Amino acid sequence: MVEKCFIPTSLAEALEIRKETKARPLAGGTDLMVQYKQGQGITPVFPWPVMIISSIGELRGIEKGEDGSVLIRALTTPYEIANCQDVPYPVREAASRMGAVALRNSATIGGNIGNASPKGDLPQPLILLDATVVLKSLDGDREVLLDDFILGSKKTDLRDDEIIYAVRIPKVEYTHVFYRKIGTRRANAISKLSLSCLIRVEDGAVTDFRASSGAAGPKVIRSRETEAILKGRRLEDVKSLIPEVLDGWNRAISPHAMPEYRRNTTRRMLEHFLLESVSASSECIIH
Amino acid sequence: MIEFVLNGRQVRFSGNPLTRLIDVLREDFGLTGTKEGCGEGECGACSVLRNGKLTTSCLIPVGAVCGDEIVTIEGLRETEQGKCLIDCFAEAGAVQCGFCIPGMVMAAQALLLCNSHPDEDDVRLAISGNICRCTGYDLIVDAIIMASEKGAGLW
Amino acid sequence: MVRIDDRIRRIDAIEKASGKAKYLCDISLDGMLYARMVRSTIARGRIVSINVPPLPEGYYFVTADDIPEGCANSLWMIAKDWRCFASGDVRYVGETIGLLVGPSLAVLKALEESVRIEYEEMEAAISIDDAIAVKGGPILEKDDIHCSLTSQKGGDIDQILSGAAQIVEETIETGFQEHVHLETNAAICTIEDGRYTFYISCQCPFYVRKSVAGLLGLRPEDIRVKQTTTGGAFGGKEHFPDVLAGPLLVAEHKIRKPIKLVFDREEDMIYSVKRHPSKIVLKTGLDSEGNILGSDIRVYYNCGAYLSSSYVVLQRGVFHANGVYNFPATRIRGYGMATNTFPSDAFRGFGAPQTLFAIETHLDHIAAKLKVDPVEYKRRYFLRQGDETVTEGHIVEKVVLEEMLNQVAEKSGYFRKAAEYRRGSGRGIGMSFYNHGGAFTGNGEQSIIKAHLRLVKDGDRFTILCGQTEMGQGFRTILRKIVASVLEVDMDDIVYDNPDTDLVPDSGPTAASRSTMIVGRLAEEAAMQMKERMSEEHVEIETEYKHPEGHPWDQDTFKGDAYLGYGWGCACVEVEVDKLTNEVKVVGIWSSHDIGRAIDELIVHGQVNGGIVQSLGYASMEKMENRGGHFRQTSMSDYVVPTSMDFPRQEWGLVDNPYEWGPFGAKGMGELVFNGADAAYIDALERALDVTITRIPMPVEDIEGARA
Helix, strand or coil, rough: CCCCEEEECCCHHHHHHHHHHHCCCECCCCCCCCCCCCCCCCCEEEECCCCCCCCCHHHHHECCCCCCCCEEECCCCCCHHHHHCCHHHHHHHHHHHCCCCCHHCCCCHHHHHHHHCCCCHHHHHHHHCCEEEEEEEECCCCCCCCHHHEEECCCCCCCCEEEEEEECCCCCCCEEEEEEEEEECCCCCCCCEEEEEEEEEEEEEEEEEEEEEECCCCCCCCCCHHHCCCCCCCCHHHHHHHHHHHHHHHHHHEEEEEECHHHHHHHHHHHHHHHHHHHHCCCECCC | CCEEECCCCCEEEEECCCEHHHHHHHHHCCCCCCCCCCCCCEEEEEEEECCEEEEEEECCCCHHHHHEEEEEHHHHCCCHHHHHHHHHHHHHHHCCCCCCCCHHHHHHHHHHHHHCCHHHHHHHCCCCCCCCCCCCCHHHHHHHHHHHCCCCHHH | CCCCCCCCCCCCHHHCCCCCCHHEEECCCCCEEEECCCECCCCEEEEEECCCHHHHHHHHHHEEHHCCCCCCCEEEEECCCCCCCEEEEECCCCEEEEEECCCEEEEEEEEEEEEEEEEEEEECCHHHHHHHCCCHHHCCCCCCEEEEEEEECCCHHHHHHCCEEEEEEEEEEECECCCCCCCCCCCEEEECEEEEEEECCCCCCCHHHHHHHHHHHHCCHCCCEEECCCCCCCCCCCCCHHHHHHHHHHHHHHHCCCCEECHHHHHHCCCCCEEEEEEEEEEEEEECCEEEEEEEEEEEEEEECCCCCCHHHHHHHHCCCCCCCCCEEEEEEEEEEEEECCCCCCCCCCHHHHHHHHHHHHHHHHHHHHCCHHHHHHHHHECCCCCCCCCCECCCCCCCCCHHHHHHHHHHHHHHHHHHHHCCCCEEEEEEEEEEEEECCCHHHHHCCCCCEEEEEEEEEEEEEECCCCCCCCCHHHHHHHHHHHHHCCCEEECCCCCCCCCCCCCCCCCCCCEEEEEEEECCCCCCCCCCCCCCCCCEEEEEEECCCCCCCCCCEEEECCCEEEEEEEEEEEEECCCCCCCCCEEEEEEEEECCCCCCHHHHHHHHHHHHHHHHHHHCCCCCCEEEECCCCCCCCCCCCCCCCCCCCCCEECCCCCCCCCHCCCCCCCCCCCCCCHHHHHHHHHHCCCCCCCCCCHHHHHHHHCCC
């Protein structure tokens, strides 16, 4: 049992503490305080030193870059993300459906990706958009693809002296986009399954197509191989390629529980997205 | 030493910063109106306002509220807004076993602070993290809309 | 002055909403210690050894060995088989083995985690099918059947079925349901004025003292029980508080300091009683025109390791298995199965919801087969006044199901929508009919309960003394309103506090939808007598339950009028299903109930809303699985109950049908409102997707299976 707890007030201080003690950051508490709870009237017990970083102002806020990318700093809450028009649609949608009101006021994007739960809401659309994680340590910065940063269920590539500073979402052009989360109920729900898709159609040809599945395996699933099936194809050929895409996607996902439901629903949603996209007359969000 | 503002009063807590806020409120400050329903942020019974925003006090370590302003049902019930809300909950028949209701009142307050004229959908969304096993919610929704009307101008 | 039809406020609303009401967890006594249970981690086996770490000073470990010699290690619920502490063997996961007591919660938690219990594990029976197969050898003396009974009416059912033109046979199953009262189970045991005293969140304070007294060789009246403001119960605090109170009493006997035991949510979720899972096999014979000739129904309830109150639950299940219908012949055989799961116990509806769901769904399936509207089909068989019941009794009251059907059909547009929405179109509307027998089964009120109530006048104040508890259903308000209305005084002139067994007569448990109908009636009578004596300064009136004439009952053969009267219900649910994801959106809920007459319409409104939402949760999202004796859903994030956004605003109505023996014409209603929305929901869902569903709950992933 380790009882050490630090409350740094600046990023520099936090990085010092991190390096010296390996204390892990605790921000909103919405994951860690549950994971290490002991019950009513008992203080949670963590197996490692903790630093409460919620008062570090440098870790807050959303910023739009000149290149069209969006930088979301680690302590930004789902409420703030959901209400920021600079943030791409599927990420905003995912944020707006995370937990319930109080959780959306407390949870943080840094925590959601750092905790790397297969049921986490934000990694799925972020990975769709090839978002990167900006990591800071006293030795400097490191920026890695979120898809590479999350190694598996509850596992990340975070080093002992690093802190998640921000998530950067590059500018991604698309003509049609889709986001769905199927939760345990209509609100205040944990994800049973989620799917994001986007497609870019230019001059009658598909120039980009992506999909990502949440809660359908130990980590968020992308399949570049399957995505490649449609890239560069003429729009009128897409329909005939749908079965191949669906089969490829079905091989990519590996749902553990409720496999039949997760596979069939993912298949239906993906097919729906593609059929709606090819028949849509203009850019739009597919529902 | 952790300092924060509790129901308008500057307070200090000198224990373990990882102590859950709910335990500090109930044990150290005797504010038992904040209830523990689940201990993991799923039921909303422990809801308080943190800097005007709804928060589940079972999930925040007290060390995270340094300098923050915390309002519990004990603080809210002394205000005109709180009195109006509590009165409307009683008038609308929104209270059954009552265990979820202090948290529900806090959720209503958080809503009205940013939207003084909510419609039914707004209300349902605002209280969707507050579980009530007794009422089926309809009369709670009525109570909050009633408060927004009767208490027009308070928010 | 208050009149029975006045719109009034609940007397406890302000103190609860403002956070001033004290629930058990809010109470702290001087020198109080805390307790934590040590429980079995296996479903079935012999205890080889219990290794407790060295206890710091001021800490105790209390077990069956602390029960004084010659006293029984048993909790006297309805049966006496539930042990206070497991001893020698364990029969379910979560069975109490010991109680750790001491001043620090954190230390107790750490101690609990370091207690090592060695078992010799045996193969466990978990499901009804396991119990039927007597998996792992008999749990009871020779088999796994705790209890059984048969009810029948009409001719020989085997013969009737063998002559039928067509037989529709199916098995319908329902799952566990957890109460999730927002306040978890909690109790304090202490000694006041030399007597063992409980503060406890419970429905039935008299049950508690009766149940635990024998542990110390005491009489029930040697123990004092004070009910504290109770944050929801739904049956979960009918007998289950005894499971906390028993070990606490034994600990108190040893330690003699106030001891508090409050369950965390996880404990309350996985180590508490549940609604009985059921498996119901229905076999219905039809003639060549599709008319029902008779029904043969077998009902299996998973009772868990101990019988406790399950025989009574099973009886209610059997007596309601025919629904609100009169078939020419019916046979219902019920079996309460013993398994190595946490004992099942009371939950709003008390055995009726399972069989009512089954018969409603079964009739929906028959109607679908015959290609007739299920409502049109069902109404042909509606019970009417004077009809014979499955217990060879009669329906005594006027039945107004047709009126209720019409009320609901008109508001919902049922017949238009039912014709318009094609099966499988993604939209569906369903309707169900149900009833609930009021108060204790048969002559239980007369022979077992013998309720008493006292009304005391001191000047201008009137004090009601009875054992009925407020758990959220509104009874503290209801009973005052009844008395105040008769006396023509203000609500404020009436005192009616949470019961203390030292101060109030035993008016029976707060259960079985009996409080308003039975105890409310006693209060009305007392108030009517009091009204004759208003000029006197001090008056005490005690009323006693009298069984209404014309309700014969034989408890040995289960024949006669099983209930004094029934509440009746009709619910309609409309859904839209997203065929991509199976997500079900409920777009309309309508209901009509016959509860005799409402004592307080606002309270009834809240009961209707809450009961229906609980029933819809039961049918849709509330999935509780048991694997190897362990409940898999351990928290409120994986056992989900409805939020404010899951179901839309309800339209509700009542029919006026005053009940002769109830106060102001009122009947019971707290359970009735739970009994039918589940079937209406499943009916609507089946029509929307053109599927056949034979079990609940039906979350999205299970709908996938039905679609396959």
